[in-house]
Amino acid sequence: MTLSATLAAKSPARQRGKGGGLEFFPQPTTLLAWYDRHRRKLPWRAPPGMRAEPYRVWLSEIMLQQTTVKAVAPYYARFLTRWRDVRALAAAPLDEILKIWAGLGYYARARNLHACARAVVERHSGEFPASEAELRALPGIGDYTAAAIAAIAFDAPATPVDGNIERVIARLYAVAAPLPAAKPEIRRLARALTPPQRAGDFAQAMMDLGATLCSPKRPACALCPWNDGCAAYAAGNAEAYPLRTPKREGALRRGAAFVARRADGCLLVRTRPTKGLLGAMTEVPTTDWTQNFDAREALGGAPRFAPPKLKRLDWRRIAGVVRHTFTHFPLELVVYLADIPARTAAPKGTRWVALSGIESEALPSLMRKVVAHALPSDTIKSKPRKETP
Numbered sequence: 154m155t156l157s158a159t160l161a162a163k164s165p166a167r168q169r170g171k172g173g174g175l176e177f178f179p180q181p182t183t184l185l186a187w188y189d190r191h192r193r194k195l196p197w198r199a200p201p202g203m204r205a206e207p208y209r210v211w212l213s214e215i216m217l218q219q220t221t222v223k224a225v226a227p228y229y230a231r232f233l234t235r236w237r238d239v240r241a242l243a244a245a246p247l248d249e250i251l252k253i254w255a256g257l258g259y260y261a262r263a264r265n266l267h268a269c270a271r272a273v274v275e276r277h278s279g280e281f282p283a284s285e286a287e288l289r290a291l292p293g294i295g296d297y298t299a300a301a302i303a304a305i306a307f308d309a310p311a312t313p314v315d316g317n318i319e320r321v322i323a324r325l326y327a328v329a330a331p332l333p334a335a336k337p338e339i340r341r342l343a344r345a346l347t348p349p350q351r352a353g354d355f356a357q358a359m360m361d362l363g364a365t366l367c368s369p370k371r372p373a374c375a376l377c378p379w380n381d382g383c384a385a386y387a388a389g390n391a392e393a394y395p396l397r398t399p400k401r402e403g404a405l406r407r408g409a410a411f412v413a414r415r416a417d418g419c420l421l422v423r424t425r426p427t428k429g430l431l432g433a434m435t436e437v438p439t440t441d442w443t444q445n446f447d448a449r450e451a452l453g454g455a456p457r458f459a460p461p462k463l464k465r466l467d468w469r470r471i472a473g474v475v476r477h478t479f480t481h482f483p484l485e486l487v488v489y490l491a492d493i494p495a496r497t498a499a500p501k502g503t504r505w506v507a508l509s510g511i512e513s514e515a516l517p518s519l520m521r522k523v524v525a526h527a528l529p530s531d532t533i534k535s536k537p538r539k540e541t542p
């Protein structure tokens with residue numbers, strides 16, 4: 154870095170405030186100088202001065218939506234080992250992708266990942282486009298992801314704004330409007346701050362600042378390179394931003410799940426419809442999940458086996474309930490277990506899978522919890538997490 158750049162990085166810029174006095178405002182060069190020293194080492198990040206492959210940026214950004222870096226890292230490594238590039242991913246069966254994705258939640262992302270890989274191959278000959286508009290036209294790529302890929306992989310002056318960056322901007326400028334109404338204003342302020350040079354590094358610097366120092370609780374403002382240009386810090390109430398309109402929690406839904414274990418060590422499962430909540434994932438049969446579920450009627454929704462018929466009393470209610478929280482509603486399931494004679498055929502729309510091979514099924518976290526609740530001695534890992542479609 155040159156001497157003038159170093160000085161610029163250390164000197165906050167000043168401008169006339171409303172009262173005529175001098176006010177500080179954040180300088181991109183200051184943040185970039187901080188990033189050069191403190192950038193996080195991430196598996197998908199290119200070394201300093203290099204540009205990351207669009208495939209890796211895209212894959213990591215899709216996985217990181219609503220999910221932590223720690224949770225994503227092993228999945229990212231697995232995907233990259235299995236599918237080295239977008240062509241390989243496009244050629245893979247969706248079922249296989251869902252199996253490798255299982256446990257990461259938000260399963261619509263895995264389906265879109267596959268659709269997007271195929272679209273990149275079909276529409277762009279296997280090369281990701283560089284423009285935000287063309288990226289946005291691909292399945293599963295919204296404003297944020299398009300801007301992140303354009304900036305990080307192509308160094309285009311694009312401005313990705315996710316929850317972390319919203320928080321940084323809302324604090325820097327003490328944005329008075331609450332989220333979500335403040336989103337357009339925050340995006341405008343973030344765009345105005347994006348420099349024409351090193352836009353990719355700037356985007357990643359903003360991500361790092363939001364993920365490390367400018368945390369939701371107790372931000373480390375004393376260490377922040379922008380603390381002398383931050384309005385919320387100056388006012389002593391950084392934690393209060395971004396302001397939010399209180400949101401209503403979704404109403405509790407309830408239902409029953411049926412764990413049928415056959416004498417030869419098989420479990421009865423079915424595949425959920427492709428579209429909608431947990432689309433195309435594997436589940437044990439359940440009733441509908443409703444707000445007015447009546448536990449006394451639960452066995453009416455149990456799977457019906459052809460001879461030898463199962464009597465209602467053969468279903469044993471397991472004490473307790475399985476609780477799970479989707480982003481838009483909490484769920485409680487009561488669980489029933491039945492032992493089924495060997496060679497019993499699976500009812501229509503269901504199939505038997507070996508319990509020993511259950512890990513290779515695209516079983517979402519909720520269903521892992523259900524099976525672990527009914528069969529605690531069988532080896533299935535339950536990974537509680539929030540999930541959406």
Ligand code: SF4
Pocket residue numbers: 321324325366367368372373374375377378379380381383384385386391
């Ligand atoms: S000074 Fe504090 S609140 Fe302001 S941007 Fe830095 S870490 Fe965030």
